[in-house]
Amino acid sequence: MNTIIDKSKSKLKKAKVMNANLPPLKPLTSPWMHELVGDFKLQEALLKEWQSPLNIHHLPSFQENCREYRQILDTYNFNSNIFFARKANKFKNLIPAAIEAGAGIDTASFRELEQCLELGIAPDRLISTAAIKEDRLINLAVKHGVLLILDNTDELEHVLRVAAGLKQPALIGIRISGFNFKGEKLYSRFGFDIDEVESVVHRFYSSPEAASHVKLRGFHFHLDGYSTAQRGAALHQTLDVIKNLDLKSEKPFFIDIGGGVLMNYLSSEQEWDIFQGTLKEAVAGERRPITFGNDGLGFTLKEGAVEGSLATYPYYNEYSKVTFLKEILQTPNANSKTVAQRLEQENRELRLEPGRSLLNQVGVTLARVVHRKKDSRGDYLVGLEMNMSQLKSSSADFLLDPFVSYQNPDPEAEPVAVYFTGAYCLERDVLLKRKIQLSQLPEPGDVVCFINTAGYMMHFFETEAHLFERATNLSIKKSEGPYQPVDFNPEH
Numbered sequence: 001m002n003t004i005i006d007k008s009k010s011k012l013k014k015a016k017v018m019n020a021n022l023p024p025l026k027p028l029t030s031p032w033m034h035e036l037v038g039d040f041k042l043q044e045a046l047l048k049e050w051q052s053p054l055n056i057h058h059l060p061s062f063q064e065n066c067r068e069y070r071q072i073l074d075t076y077n078f079n080s081n082i083f084f085a086r087k088a089n090k091f092k093n094l095i096p097a098a099i100e101a102g103a104g105i106d107t108a109s110f111r112e113l114e115q116c117l118e119l120g121i122a123p124d125r126l127i128s129t130a131a132i133k134e135d136r137l138i139n140l141a142v143k144h145g146v147l148l149i150l151d152n153t154d155e156l157e158h159v160l161r162v163a164a165g166l167k168q169p170a171l172i173g174i175r176i177s178g179f180n181f182k183g184e185k186l187y188s189r190f191g192f193d194i195d196e197v198e199s200v201v202h203r204f205y206s207s208p209e210a211a212s213h214v215k216l217r218g219f220h221f222h223l224d225g226y227s228t229a230q231r232g233a234a235l236h237q238t239l240d241v242i243k244n245l246d247l248k249s250e251k252p253f254f255i256d257i258g259g260g261v262l263m264n265y266l267s268s269e270q271e272w273d274i275f276q277g278t279l280k281e282a283v284a285g286e287r288r289p290i291t292f293g294n295d296g297l298g299f300t301l302k303e304g305a306v307e308g309s310l311a312t313y314p315y316y317n318e319y320s321k322v323t324f325l326k327e328i329l330q331t332p333n334a335n336s337k338t339v340a341q342r343l344e345q346e347n348r349e350l351r352l353e354p355g356r357s358l359l360n361q362v363g364v365t366l367a368r369v370v371h372r373k374k375d376s377r378g379d380y381l382v383g384l385e386m387n388m389s390q391l392k393s394s395s396a397d398f399l400l401d402p403f404v405s406y407q408n409p410d411p412e413a414e415p416v417a418v419y420f421t422g423a424y425c426l427e428r429d430v431l432l433k434r435k436i437q438l439s440q441l442p443e444p445g446d447v448v449c450f451i452n453t454a455g456y457m458m459h460f461f462e463t464e465a466h467l468f469e470r471a472t473n474l475s476i477k478k479s480e481g482p483y484q485p486v487d488f489n490p491e492h
């Protein structure tokens with residue numbers, strides 16, 4: 001008999017002791033997720049038709065997020081617009097859903113822009129913030145009157161040439177970085193330095209040709225990290241730039257503050273604290289590892305002491321869209337004027353480009369269990385029909401407990417702790433670095449459901465190594481009876 005299904009009592013008891021105190025990280029969930037997870041037959045049918053893994057979206061939740069942003073912004077007395085940062089998720093059907101719910105789309109590549117135009121999205125609902133703007137992208141944007149956010153003088157000159165050639169004015173915003181914060185500059189590889197932006201604009205617009213072909217509509221920044229104080233400071237400094245420039249414009253200048261609005265994934269602060277404490281103990285060698293290969297996820301051991309901090313997204317935090325935006329907009333300047341007051345008094349439009357936070361509670365990823373085994377360290381490895389690139393972001397790990405749908409639930413079963421492993425021929429293709437406690441050992445054919453994966457996790461880093469195909473994206477909807485797939489989109 002295979003040891004994996006050898007349910008001899010002594011073995012299970014031993015496993016229990018070794019895995020004692022494996023800290024849970026319970027995700028925040030929505031009713032639609034529970035209905036899906038509770039319906040093994042539906043999951044099995046979906047995986048049979050569209051293969052594993054499968055990304056499932058709930059568009060009403062996405063539209064609700066769009067409308068919430070609108071409602072929050074409507075409580076202020078200045079103009080505002082939101083643009084969904086397309087790069088956070090490739091599912092095409094999010095585009096019309098965003099437009100219908102009152103948001104525009106922030107595109108960041110030629111194909112992202114082309115796809116939106118092909119879908120018939122009005123050019124004034126689109127912007128391009130692409131980091132690299134090749135000739136065909138600039139041509140496409142200028143031809144259709146889509147606003148480009150510019151990063152450097154080469155781009156300015158390129159846009160001027162294209163606009164002059166097409167005899168069509170180009171609409172632009174200028175990206176700024178290098179804001180002063182607490183006596184230091186906030187470095188970014190993107191944008192014009194705040195200290196030179198005024199002279200660049202003056203120089204460029206000293207030419208009447210430039211002024212006739214390239215229309216400046218506003219300014220843009222997108223800061224790394226999630227600091228509201230930095231965003232507030234950057235807004236004041238951008239408001240100052242616009243004031244100093246004293247340019248004429250038919251419309252109010254906009255300030256686009258990019259994305260990075262924090263969202264919360266976890267239900268318990270206590271679990272979050274306990275998890276970090278336990279991880280540190282494991283890194284210090286005081287207990288059995290709780291991560292694959294005792295990965296510290298940012299914590300390291302130096303001369304017997306644990307140093308560093310978690311290199312993951314702050315999966316638990318207490319911000320909401322309302323409180324995050326409020327903190328930014330209430331930031332005062334030296335004259336005690338808040339950002340919100342200045343936007344109103346100086347007649348500027350505020351723009352946001354949220355990606356992740358608009359996808360909160362919008363998606364899950366289903367994957368089929370293929371095999372189980374026990375490795376030489378005595379850990380259970382559960383092989384899933386998916387790979388690491390299909391659950392990956394810039395975060396060191398995705399710190400949420402998944403759900404498992406068992407085809408044969410066994411209330412008598414002993415709990416087990418497992419690692420989920422993927423299909424790439426890499427030792428590090430372990431889908432979650434955390435060891436996960438389950439109520440029973442999954443069997444081949446059971447389904448693992450990773451929760452809240454629509455923002456980046458599903459496919460930002462998805463690759464096709466080994467010629468594995470990219471996962472299918474679809475959305476589900478409930479009319480009468482159970483949820484049904486409604487929006488299959490083979491083009492991703």
Ligand SMILES: *Cc1c(COP(=O)(O)O)cnc(C)c1O
Nearest residue numbers: 085222258259260353354355356
């Ligand atoms: C990534 C990005 C966004 C979206 O950021 P989120 O953290 O997903 O909200 C918006 N604007 C720009 C320019 C970006 O690079």
